[in-house]
Amino acid sequence: MDDNLLQDVVDAALKAGADAAEAVGADRQSLSVSVRMGKLDEVEREESRDLGLRVFVGRRQASVSGSDLSAPARARLVERAIAMARLAPEDPYAGLAPQDRLAKLPLPDLDLFDPSEPSADDLEALAEAAEAAALAVAGVTNSEGGSAAWGASQWRLVTSTGFNGPHRASSFSLSTSVIASDAGGMERGGEGRSLRWREDLPSPQSIGAEAGRRAVSRLGAQKISSTTAPVIFENRLATALISPLIGAIAGPAVARGTSFLKDRLGQTVFSPRITISEDPHRLRGLGSSPFDDEGVGTQARKNIDAGVLTTWLLNCSSARQLGLETTGHASRGLAGPPGVSTTNLTVEPGELDQAGLMREAKEGLLVTSMFGPSLNANTGDWSVGVSGYWFENGVLTYPVTEITVAGNLIDIYQRMVVGSDLEIRGSANSPSVLIDALAIAGR
Numbered sequence: 001m002d003d004n005l006l007q008d009v010v011d012a013a014l015k016a017g018a019d020a021a022e023a024v025g026a027d028r029q030s031l032s033v034s035v036r037m038g039k040l041d042e043v044e045r046e047e048s049r050d051l052g053l054r055v056f057v058g059r060r061q062a063s064v065s066g067s068d069l070s071a072p073a074r075a076r077l078v079e080r081a082i083a084m085a086r087l088a089p090e091d092p093y094a095g096l097a098p099q100d101r102l103a104k105l106p107l108p109d110l111d112l113f114d115p116s117e118p119s120a121d122d123l124e125a126l127a128e129a130a131e132a133a134a135l136a137v138a139g140v141t142n143s144e145g146g147s148a149a150w151g152a153s154q155w156r157l158v159t160s161t162g163f164n165g166p167h168r169a170s171s172f173s174l175s176t177s178v179i180a181s182d183a184g185g186m187e188r189g190g191e192g193r194s195l196r197w198r199e200d201l202p203s204p205q206s207i208g209a210e211a212g213r214r215a216v217s218r219l220g221a222q223k224i225s226s227t228t229a230p231v232i233f234e235n236r237l238a239t240a241l242i243s244p245l246i247g248a249i250a251g252p253a254v255a256r257g258t259s260f261l262k263d264r265l266g267q268t269v270f271s272p273r274i275t276i277s278e279d280p281h282r283l284r285g286l287g288s289s290p291f292d293d294e295g296v297g298t299q300a301r302k303n304i305d306a307g308v309l310t311t312w313l314l315n316c317s318s319a320r321q322l323g324l325e326t327t328g329h330a331s332r333g334l335a336g337p338p339g340v341s342t343t344n345l346t347v348e349p350g351e352l353d354q355a356g357l358m359r360e361a362k363e364g365l366l367v368t369s370m371f372g373p374s375l376n377a378n379t380g381d382w383s384v385g386v387s388g389y390w391f392e393n394g395v396l397t398y399p400v401t402e403i404t405v406a407g408n409l410i411d412i413y414q415r416m417v418v419g420s421d422l423e424i425r426g427s428a429n430s431p432s433v434l435i436d437a438l439a440i441a442g443r
Contacts, residue, residue: 001025001049003166005069006158009053012078014160018055018085020096022159022295024334026050032149033123035131041145043120052334053077057085061094065334093320094337096294101326102163103297107290111283112169113152114197123148126204130176133208134191139180139216144188146176146208150198163295171286172198176208180215187399189215193425196284214368217389221399224390224442230364231405231438232357234388235421237370238430242276242347244375244382244409249309250340251318251329253377260380260410261309269309270413273350276304280328280343287344287427294330294338301327303345307414313340347430350418354432357419359394361434366391367405380409404441412438 006023013021028048034041051074054063062084066077131146155167175192191211195201233241247253248261261269270276280298282288291297294316303311312322315330315338331341352360366389373384383406389396412435419432 016082020056024052027154030151034147035127036145055081059090060085060088063335093317102295103291110288114170129204130208133205134178134212137212140178140212141181142179144177149173176211187218221401226442230361233367233433235432238433239428251314255321268307270307272307275348277302282344285344292328292330293332296328298328345428349420349422349431357434405438
C-alpha cells in the first residue's frame with residue numbers, strides 16, 4: 001500500500017485532534033485449490049486492501065478499520081476514530097512506541113517473498129499428486145481431499161513519530177488427508193506443509209505417502225486402562241506443551257496477575273537441559289519480521305536459558321504497566337490494540353532421537369495427535385485429549401485412542417527431556433519431548 005496514503009491518514013488524524021496516531025495498510029492476495037478423489041472440488045481466490053487507524057487523544061485510544069480507501073471514506077474513518085477515542089476510558093499505559101526503540105532503516109531483507117505466482121492449474125496439479133500418492137498406499141480406502149494454496153501480503157506501518165516500515169511475505173502450502181480402513185474400522189491420517197518459498201515445499205509424493213502411512217498405522221487402535229507412565233510428544237506437536245508457556249509469560253497476563261509463572265522471572269522453570277530461543281531474523285522463516293506491530297525492532301533472544309526464565313513478552317502497554325521496556329513482541333491486526341506473540345520460537349534439540357527417547361523410557365505412550373486442551377492459567381493444571389501408540393521395551397507395539405493425559409505444567413516443565421529430531425515446520429518448533437511420568441486416563 002502507498003505509504004503516502006498512510007501518511008496522509010496519520011496527518012489528517014493529527015489535524016482532527018489526535019495527539020498521536022498510527023496507520024496500517026494491508027494488501028493481500030490468495031488462491032487455493034482443493035481436490036477429492038482426483039477431481040476438482042473447489043477453487044477460491046481472494047484479494048483485499050484494508051486500512052487500520054489507531055489514534056490517541058491524551059491517554060484515551062481507539063482503533064478503526066475499513067476496506068474503502070477513497071478520500072471521503074478515509075475522512076470518515078479519521079472522524080470516527082477521533083470521536084471514539086474521546087469517549088473511551090483513560091488508559092495510563094496507552095501510547096506509541098518510544099522513538100529510540102523503533103526499528104532502524106534500512107530494514108534487513110529476510111527473503112520472505114517469493115515473486116512467483118502459481119496458476120489454479122499449477123495448484124490443482126500439486127493437490128492431485130499429493131492425494132494420489134496417499135491413495136496409492138496399501139490400506140488407504142478413501143480421501144478427505146488434497147489442497148494447495150498460495151498467498152502474498154504486503155503490510156506497512158506508519159506512525160506520527162516518524163516510523164514507516166514495510167513488510168512483504170508470501171506463502172505456499174500443500175496438504176492431504178485420507179482414510180484407511182479394515183475389518184476393525186476406519187482411521188484418518190494427514191500431512192501438510194506451509195513455507196515461504198515454493199521451491200522449499202516437499203514433493204507432493206512425499207506429503208501424500210506420509211499422509212497414507214499415518215492413516216494406515218492407526219488401524220487397530222485400542223483403548224487402554226488408566227495408568228501413570230512416561231509420555232513422549234512427537235516433534236510435530238510438541239510445541240503444544242510450550243503454548244501455555246507463551247501465554248504465561250505474556251506481559252498482559254503477567255500485568256493482570258493471571259499467570260501461573262507471574263512470580264518466576266529469573267528463576268529456574270525448566271530442567272537445566274532446556275533452552276527455548278527466538279530468532280525473528282531467520283531467513284524465509286514463517287515467523288520472521290524485522291519489526292513488531294508497533295514498529296519496535298526485533299531481536300534474537302533466549303526466553304528460557306538453561307532452564308531459567310529470562311524475559312516476559314512485552315508490548316509497549318504491558319511494559320509500561322510493569323515498569324519495564326518493550327521487548328518487541330507486539331502483535332496486532334488492523335483494528336484493536338496490540339497483544340503479544342513470539343517469532344520463530346524454537347526448543348533447542350537434545351541428544352537422543354525419538355527412538356532413543358523410547359529406549360530410555362522403556363514403556364509408555366507416544367502421542368501423535370492432540371485435541372481439546374484445558375488449562376488453568378492461574379495454577380498451570382493442564383490436560384489434553386490424545387491418541388498415539390503404546391511402546392514397550394522401546395519399540396512401538398500398537399496404536400491407542402480415546403485417552404487423556406494430565407499434569408501440572410510447573411512440574412512437567414522441570415522434568416522435560418528433549419530429543420534431537422528438531423524439524424522446522426512453522427513459526428514455533430520443537431523436537432520430540434519426553435515426560436518421565438504423566439497421568440493417563442483411559443477406559
